[in-house]
Structures are given as structure tokens and as C-alpha cells.
Amino acid sequence: MQLNLAPEHQHRLAPLANKPAGQLLIHEIYRSIQGESTYAGLPCVFVRLTTCNVRCVWCDTPHAFKEGALLSFEDVLQKVLEYNCPLVELTGGEPLLQEEAFELMSQLADRGKKVLLETSGTVPVDQVDRRVCIIMDLKCPDSGECDSNLFANLDHLKPTDEIKFVIASRRDFEWTVETIRKHQLDRRFEVLLSVVHDKVKPVQLVDWLLDSQLQVRMQLQMHKYIWDPKQRGV
Template sequence: MIALPSVPPEARPRLAPLRGLEAGELLIHELYLSVQGESTFAGLPCVFVRTSVCDLRCSWCDTPHAFTRGERMPRAEVLARALAFDCPLVEVTGGEPLLQPDVLPLMAELCDAGRTVLLETAGAHDVGPVDRRVHVIMDLKCPDSGEAHRNRWANLDALKPTDQIKFVVASRRDWEWAERTIREHALDRRFVCLVSAVFGAVKLSDLADWLVAAKLGDVRMQLQMHKFVWDPAARGV
């Protein structure tokens, strides 16, 4: 059986679906081809490998369906299914992918196969072991998420210039926290920073105004494109 990662006591029950998972296996919630809706890769066709289980419970989470449900698959099968779409871009997302050890060799194998690989991670777990060829898109959780205390600040020193940091903003307070964090850590000079609004919680025009007024460096407002193309509640898109 795999060794489960260390998480705070209150989060341990959330890992229950991973118990009994064997080395060489992954618990997969969805695997499909769509259009990338976020990051600097937005608009490109992309294969999504969505792992099951997350140890966080962000107040605005839009994928709670991935918390407990999934199919156990050999890593070789996940790799074969992802490659079978014949798409150059693959994103590993969740849930929280870094809860499952076999995600690390899976991403390396996707890179070996010539794919551009993205990792969406909440930033509560060590990104240091991630293959350096992978583009990490890491959240820093704002206060209104309820999970800002789980931000692993040491990750900022493990990220590469080709990685991206995302802030999901649910209020003006969140924006002010994000702006202050960007300035304190010079994130806009080290990485591409992405700022998005919790869908329906913040007026997009307000977020645009806040960003323009801040006069930061490489900080970009982004939309969750897929929620405008399809029904916001749609799955597998």
C-alpha cells in the first residue's frame, strides 16, 4: 500500500479513499479532452487527468465531486489513456494530485512522451519533487478560502521561472491580501501571477479595476473560460 502524506489531524479523514491504494496505482476521478480554461495556456486543447481526493476544503471549491469518488487504475493505463488522445498538452489536476505518490512518475512519463505537462496544485504540499519539465500552476490560498493557513511558503523557493502562481479572489479583502503577498515576495518579478474571481462572487469589472490600479508587474487577470463556454456546473469540460 502507498504511504499517505502527512496532513493536519482534521484533514486525515479526507484521505480515506486513498487507503488501500497500491504502488503503481492512481485513484482517478476523470480523464478527458477539452480546452484549457485557465493559465497562460488558456484556449489550447488539453487532456485533463483529474485525480480524486483533496485534503483542503476551500469555501468556493467547484470540484467537490472529486473528494471521494474515483476509479483505481494502474499508472500505465492512465498514461496510455492520456496519450491516446494525441494532444500535445496534458494537465494533471484534482482534487489534489500531490496526495498520490504515483502522480510524480506519471508526469515524468508524460514529459518523456513529448507532452507539455501542467500540474494544478493547491500549494499545501511540497512541489520540490515534481519533474523540472512540468509547468507548476500553484495556488496561494487567500483568506476567504478558509485554507490560507495551509499555504506552504517554502514552495516559493522550489518553483521555477516557468511556473505560475494563482490567486482566487472572493472579496476585496482577498484582493488586498493577494496584492500585499505579491509585493512582499516580489512574485510579479519571479513568476507569472494569475488572478481570478470566484465565479459569481466578485464583479469582473471590479477585479479589473483593482488590478489596473495596483500597477504590479507580471500579474494577469484570468477568467475560467470553460465556465463561459459551457454550463458552470458541467463536468468533463
């Protein structure tokens, strides 16, 4: 996949440089409670793929930038199916950086799984199986990656897909409101607003949201209230 990365950022994709075709670089596979999106609270199998093309300053999974093990496509599929769980999410890192992720989602959907894709919004989604529910970020200014947003992706999303804004400041919230209204996102998709865990208090976001008159959904990262926010595999 060709990405418009600045030369000084090319190293971000280095972990994938020698990855054999037909294998995936996997950070972890585990079953837990879905902590975000409209599927929050449901048991879910998470397939976290290694490597990301962006570096949000508040990222809570930087360990997924480089850490991982190569697994064959068949092994990944088998490990997921062994959990016998109806809901599966591909996340990262950025899962769409690995071409095999597209076929993995299709194979899981073929087997009757409800498949979710959590993606940064900085990589094209037009080749994602239409049966997959895409949960796509739009990066706010304080992420440091606002310029990486690929707004062309909006034309490839379905009404059942979800758009997520992660808010670290009042500036982020105002940008979010402007972006929602400019692109009529609240009329086209499910829109999710969440806070950066240690930057904005949830009650602040509630107040801002109510004052804005927007009819969009605030969410909390449920897993960060159940477990230590730094705990992995949950």
C-alpha cells in the same frame, strides 16, 4: 506523503487509505479546452485525480474529493496518449497526494508532452519533474485555507511556473497585493488573478488591479463561460 493535517481532517485522505501501489485513483480523464493559465484556449487532456487535503469554501470540484476509480499506471498513461494531444494537465483534487503522479508526469514528458500541474500550494512540489510547468495556488483568506499555504514551495518553483490567486472579496485582493509585493512574486513568476465565479464580478477585479499598479495577469475561467459552470468533463 506526510501532511500536517489536524486530526479532525485526517478523513480527507481516507479514499487513498487502501490504494494499491502502482495504481491511481482517477476521477476523470478527458480532452477539452484549457480554461486557465497562460495556456488558456489550447486543447488539453486533463487527468483529474481523486482526493484533496483542503476544503476551500468556493471549491468547484468537490465531487473529486471522494469519487473515482482505480486504474493501473499503465492504463492511465495509455488513455492519455490515445488522445494524441501535445498538452496534458494533472489536476484534482490535489494530484500530488498520489505518489504515482510524479512518475506519470515524468513519463508524459519523456514522450514529448508539455505537462502542466495544477496544485493547491499546500503540498510540497520539490520532487516534481523540472520539465513540468507548475501552476500553484496561494490560498486567499476567504478560501478558508489560507493557513494551509506552504510558502516554502516558492523556493522550488522555476521562473516559467505560474502562481494563481482566486479572489472572493476585496479582502482577498488586498491580501493578494500584499503577498505579491512581500515575496516579489511579480518579478519571479507569472502571476494569475481570477475571481470566484459568483462572488466577485470580473469588472471589479479589473478596477482593483488597475488601481494597484501591479503588472500581473487577470484571467477568466474560460470553460465557465463556454459551458454551464457546474458541468463536468469540460
